[in-house]
Amino acid sequence: GAVQLIGMDYNDDNAAKAAEQTAAVLSAHPDLGGIFGTNLFSARGAAQAVANAGLTGVVKVANFDAPEDAIVALRENVVDIVIAQHPYEMGEKCIEFAVAAVNGNFDAIPKRYPTGYTIITRENVDTEEAQRSIYKSE
Template identity: 45%
Template sequence: MKKLCISLVAVTLVFMLAVGAFAADKTYKMAFMPGITDAFYFTMEKGAQAKAKELGVELIVGEYPKSWGPEAQVPILEALVARGDIDLLFTAPTSTEALIPVLKKVHDSGIPVITVDTYLGDGDYNKESNYNFPLAYIGTDNFAGGMVVAEQLAKMIGEKGKVMVENTNPDVSSVQGREKGFVEGMKKFPGIEVVAIEYCLDNQEKAQAQVAAVLQKHPDLAGVFGVNIFSAQGAYRAIVNAGLTGAVKVATWDATEDLINALRKGEVDLVLAQKPAEIGSLAVEWGYKFLKDGTPIPDKKQVPGFFVFTKENVDAPDSQQYIYAK
């Protein structure tokens, strides 16, 4: 009997060691579903790929949607999840509401979800709600960034005059946060009036036309804030085409090479850069910790900072790391 017990213990130990070795050797598969085809998400993917390589994670990237919105993103997302071998998904939901049932279904199927850049609902995943299932939101504090842009632009125009916001989507958390932060920030300057808020739906040509129309209505416009890549690029080109470079100050969001070059030429006056590579890296890192050890993400939120480019620092060696990849 004693020999039998010893044998059983030995077998159990061997089994446990084998299971432990299997767990240690397991290669996790994570999927990244971008929001749209642009330099911001390309840069996020690069950061995610670098961290995945470091941790031995296999990163599968969904097809980049050609336009922004659930109608473009959801079919690609569903096809990505249908592979059946995904351990965790991180994605930028293209609507605060429309993506809730879609991502809840993914979660309920046993695939943990992290939202990056944009969030569901109001982004508070700690409170009781129908959208509190993601492990975390990892992205910029867009409201704070909007306030920073407001303060910088206010100084550029002498704290008086008319300004406008060229936004993109009314139901996306990131750009709404930027708009609200900007409007709130401008309340500190009684001499400044926000005369227009337009939505281009991520169409650069539409943004350009909207800013041109506001210039017609308000020829004394002093400043423009373009809240993302498409709205910003359309906004500054409208100012250039109107021959008002320098007279109308242009503050933009997202450090694409196009916007950085425009800053160098004086066609743009400020560029706020997010840190998309860090966002992607954090998504993989925290996803790996959760899958491997069940480690929760603090406060269900990780918020990298941002960097503000001006003409004075745009060519500084330390600034180059914040320019987005192609």
């Protein structure tokens, strides 16, 4: 069948609030098929609520942002997909565009610059590309 959006919740970047909101949505919509957490706090809270409800593997969780705990959740089947941004590339491009601006070379700065992403699944999590995309503190 068709996918139906049932709503959005804003959690002020608070994983505990996201977990509460998700628990309420799971209660109100027992046939919910999936959740998209638009940042690491949203996804962390959503995944926790899904696990707490005993719905791991039933309610699919897509996670935007790739901290190491998201990869643990992926391996534990709590999260089904992790979309990793490329923060190094973002920083690199910001510096490049800032230098161009300081030098008055505005034509070198695109109006929009898509930074790309890596989709991490259980099938590819151990590949070099996926491992390179996980946010790790060194």
